[in-house]
Amino acid sequence: MHKVKIVLIGAGTWGEAHAEIYSSHHLSEFIAVCDVSEEKAKALAQKYNVRYFADYEKMLDDVECDAVAIVTPDFAHAKPIVAAAKRNKHILCEKPLATSYQDLNLILNVLKGKNIQLMVDFHNRWNPPICKIKDDIDAGKIGRIVSAYIRLNDIIYVPTEMLSWAEESSILWFLGSHSVDVLNWIIGAKVKRVYSVYYEGILKSKGMDVPDLYQTILEYSNGAVATMENSWILPNTNPYVNDYKLNITGERGMFNMDFSHNTLLERFLENESSHPDIICKPKIHGKPTGFAYESIRDFIERIYHKEKVRIPLEESIAVTKIIFAIMESAKKKMPVTVEL
Ligand SMILES: NC(=O)c1ccc[n+]([C@@H]2O[C@H](COP(=O)([O-])OP(=O)(O)OC[C@H]3O[C@@H](n4cnc5c(N)ncnc54)[C@H](O)[C@@H]3O)[C@@H](O)[C@H]2O)c1
Structure with a gap:
């Protein structure tokens, strides 16, 4: 398989940690970053020489990728998950999965019948x-x-x-x-x-x-x-x-x-x-070393080797x-x- 092509949604504090791994892991290729703040997306993109967007729907339409990392604020995980799942991308989502029943239902509905993996980053x-x-x-x-x-x-x-x-x-x-x-x-x-x-x-x-x-x-x-x-x-x-x-x-x-x-x-x-x-x-x-990075590394490696991610979604x-x-x-x- 080719390297896992990954895009990142959310270029804040923790998005930076994700970017460090996607850009340095031998099995991943960091493709693009999106943030509602175009300035933040651009700054991170320039650091890693990748494309940047202010709208994740546009990013997911414009670039080819295998997986999407969602590192938006706690209450803003569901819509990017839906956008990525609709395009059959594997997903690494920051904790928590959702903060409302409405968001949880949106996620469960979009995943029905999909052959994709979603891991929440409980590192x-x-x-x-x-x-x-x-x-x-x-x-x-x-x-x-x-x-x-x-x-x-x-x-x-x-x-x-x-x-x-x-x-x-x-x-x-x-x-x-x-x-x-x-x-x-x-x-x-x-x-x-x-x-x-x-x-x-x-x-x-x-x-x-x-x-x-x-x-x-x-x-x-x-x-x-x-x-x-x-x-x-x-x-x-x-x-x-x-x-x-x-x-x-x-x-x-x-x-x-x-x-x-x-x-x-x-x-x-x-x-x-x-x-x-x-x-x-x-x-x-x-x-970058330590368990906060290990979970992200493990996700890349398991997607690359077509293995099940370590944290089952039900959990x-x-x-x-x-x-x-x-x-x-x-x-x-x-x-x-x-x-x-
Ligand atoms: N695994 C961990 O232990 C760990 C540690 C820290 C943070 N986190 C999680 O990471 C997530 C982000 O936290 P943070 O500290 O980086 O927050 P942050 O505020 O620094 O960054 C979030 C970024 O998301 C952007 N954003 C918001 N809505 C967006 C949208 N719809 N599309 C694109 N970008 C959008 C914001 O502009 C901001 O730049 C949170 O869910 C947080 O709980 C996890």
């Missing part, structure tokens, strides 16, 4: 400590999983300065989707029921109509109980953008992961102290449905049964 399935935990659990090292605690939070810079569209999303979509996917993957059962409580006020006081955090309990069909915390109001002085911790407790053992405040590398500079990223998205000898649909239930529970202040 924690390539995160080394999480993969180690998963392997050990699958090998039966801690027996039946009894409970899990996951906390994936962001500093307040993220909703107030980094994302222009935070109010149109939620910390549940932005980070909670990763948390639910990690829990589902490790626990290996279906969520039956959720109960969630949210807190609001800090972002509201800054004029943003969006909750600050959600605390959620998830009950699984195999009896495991998980607690999940997702907040985006941590102080900007936290030494890393995320506050990411995980505990898995089983009948015969447990795992603790500290992603953000471990002492693998502490850095104390004149005006800054930090625990810099060394496994998510670092550069090693100038090359990403389940994440979306679970988050709908969590939001409903927080709103109603009652547990909600999840229909998967």
Whole structure:
């Protein structure tokens, strides 16, 4: 097969990460980029010497490609998915798959009868400590999983300065989707029921109509109980953008992961102290390295070799449905049964 020809929709912060891989992987050919901001599309296109567009329908009509990467804001994934699927292109879509029932239905309808692959980029399935935990659990090292605690939070810079569209999303979509996917993957059962409580006020006081955090309990069909915390109001002085911790407790053992405040590398500079990223998205000898890139690489390689993508679509649909239930529970202040 010829190299996988890829086009990119969304030339923002994370679109740049995708572009780095498409332009450097030996099995892919980066063809074109589109952004509603023609300026952003042009800047990225010039960096990688590819064509650029401000309208993805036009791009998909004008260029020949095998796959489409969708890296638009959380609430803007469905329409580009529909456009790509109608043209029978494979799709790598950023998380979450969709943020409304209407969008989810649009996606499910367009995919009916299509022989294309769609993977949602839940890159924690390539995160080394999480993969180690998963392997050990699958090998039966801690027996039946009894409970899990996951906390994936962001500093307040993220909703107030980094994302222009935070109010149109939620910390549940932005980070909670990763948390639910990690829990589902490790626990290996279906969520039956959720109960969630949210807190609001800090972002509201800054004029943003969006909750600050959600605390959620998830009950699984195999009896495991998980607690999940997702907040985006941590102080900007936290030494890393995320506050990411995980505990898995089983009948015969447990795992603790500290992603953000471990002492693998502490850095104390004149005006800054930090625990810099060394496994998510670092550069090693100038090359993009880390699990955030591995998921994108894996997608290219599997499309090239005509293999099934690593994350089945049904599992990403389940994440979306679970988050709908969590939001409903927080709103109603009652547990909600999840229909998967
Ligand atoms: N896998 C991860 O862990 C990870 C990390 C960061 C971001 N993301 C996801 O990536 C997506 C993009 O996030 P970001 O931080 O790059 O946001 P961003 O705002 O920096 O970039 C989004 C870009 O999409 C463009 N855009 C919006 N609507 C469009 C449309 N209809 N057609 C073409 N372009 C359009 C915007 O102009 C913007 O340039 C989000 O879904 C986010 O959750 C994933």
